[in-house]
Amino acid sequence: MFSMLDIDPHIEEILENSLDREISSQEAELLMETNGNEFQALILTADTLRDNIMGDVVTFIQNWNINFTDICTGNCGFCAFKKNPNDKNSYFLDIDDIVKRAIEAESKGAIEICIQGGLHPNIDLFFYEEILLRVKEELPHIHLHAFSPMEVFYGASKSDLSIKDAITILKNAGLGSMPGTAAEILNDKVRSIICPNKLTTDQWIDLIETAHKKGIPTTSTMMYGHVENVKHRVEHLEILRNIQKRTGGFTEFVPLTFMHLNAPIFKKGIARPGTTGFEDMKLYAVARLMFRDLIKNIQVSWVKLGFKFAQLCLTAGANDLGGTLGEENISRSAGAKYGVYTPPSNLKRLIKDMGRLPAERDTLYQNIKLL
Numbered sequence: 001m002f003s004m005l006d007i008d009p010h011i012e013e014i015l016e017n018s019l020d021r022e023i024s025s026q027e028a029e030l031l032m033e034t035n036g037n038e039f040q041a042l043i044l045t046a047d048t049l050r051d052n053i054m055g056d057v058v059t060f061i062q063n064w065n066i067n068f069t070d071i072c073t074g075n076c077g078f079c080a081f082k083k084n085p086n087d088k089n090s091y092f093l094d095i096d097d098i099v100k101r102a103i104e105a106e107s108k109g110a111i112e113i114c115i116q117g118g119l120h121p122n123i124d125l126f127f128y129e130e131i132l133l134r135v136k137e138e139l140p141h142i143h144l145h146a147f148s149p150m151e152v153f154y155g156a157s158k159s160d161l162s163i164k165d166a167i168t169i170l171k172n173a174g175l176g177s178m179p180g181t182a183a184e185i186l187n188d189k190v191r192s193i194i195c196p197n198k199l200t201t202d203q204w205i206d207l208i209e210t211a212h213k214k215g216i217p218t219t220s221t222m223m224y225g226h227v228e229n230v231k232h233r234v235e236h237l238e239i240l241r242n243i244q245k246r247t248g249g250f251t252e253f254v255p256l257t258f259m260h261l262n263a264p265i266f267k268k269g270i271a272r273p274g275t276t277g278f279e280d281m282k283l284y285a286v287a288r289l290m291f292r293d294l295i296k297n298i299q300v301s302w303v304k305l306g307f308k309f310a311q312l313c314l315t316a317g318a319n320d321l322g323g324t325l326g327e328e329n330i331s332r333s334a335g336a337k338y339g340v341y342t343p344p345s346n347l348k349r350l351i352k353d354m355g356r357l358p359a360e361r362d363t364l365y366q367n368i369k370l371l
């Protein structure tokens with residue numbers, strides 16, 4: 001397969017085998033360290049596997065984000081979005097305002113509304129329930145993709161509910177799916193540095209598996225490029241792979257590269273300044289080799305990577321370009337240059353220019369419309 005490239009025979013063997021079987025964690029760690037010809041061969045293999053499994057279609061969704069408050073009692077060291085309750089510039093949308101924005105989003109073509117916010121001291125699980133009920137009352141057909149595992153964990157504990165009961169209440173109120181955020185890096189040593197007050201690795205796994213068992217699918221994410229090493233990244237991917245083997249509830253995997261510029265842990269000198277392009281591409285490629293068709297959809301985030309590099313990462317095993325994203329606030333606070341709504345025509349152009357097939361999808365990848 002790599003006759004034009006002079007590459008290490010052991011890496012070559014791993015890559016050739018990876019077209020027929022999943023790679024082990026040890027093999028993934030080796031591949032994450034490749035450079036030069038081995039790097040080129042890795043990217044080519046991931047792209048070939050993507051083609052074998054998903055074909056040439058590259059999807060995206062017309063969606064809208066509503067971040068209803070930036071007031072948060074959390075203290076994640078990578079977060080430039082949160083404000084303290086007394087901060088003059090903080091905001092807290094009331095539910096009427098959230099509903100108004102959702103109606104506006106739908107009128108502009110959004111079929112999914114993603115609702116998330118900070119851990120406001122005055123809210124609980126029943127506040128989340130009311131948001132869902134009120135939006136669904138006005139827009140019964142809209143897909144509500146809402147509340148991170150941390151928000152559900154927080155809301156449940158504020159309302160004295162088990163995770164199971166909290167998820168049942170949200171599902172009955174119209175929750176369609178949940179973002180698999182708050183995962184960051186699923187290793188408690190890393191979490192104690194970057195997000196000491198967030199739910200633990202085991203709590204995250206338990207919450208996600210409970211959601212899947214209750215019929216609420218989630219995305220899966222990883223936020224990397226701060227204090228973790230390659231072993232932690234692979235350990236994280238292995239955790240996601242094992243969850244998917246047990247539940248089948250992940251719709252996609254979304255790597256989120258650390259935005260360092262305004263992050264407290266970077267300003268304090270604890271974190272490195274994000275990833276390099278090579279690291280990002282290797283992460284996409286290794287994820288494809290580990291997940292194969294188990295988590296079929298691998299998404300590049302143009303908000304984090306920018307349009308040009310997101311396009312390039314679609315050649316490293318990915319098959320989805322995310323959403324049109326009206327109102328993305330969190331990445332912009334963190335220092336991303338992108339994150340304002342982009343029209344479908346822009347995403348379509350990027351995909352077509354690669355010789356791939358642009359298509360719009362829904363949240364669960366069930367309705368794929370070629371453009």
Ligand code: SF4
Nearest residue numbers: 072074075076079082
């Ligand atoms: S990442 Fe979320 S929970 Fe953590 S400080 Fe920021 S808003 Fe709060």
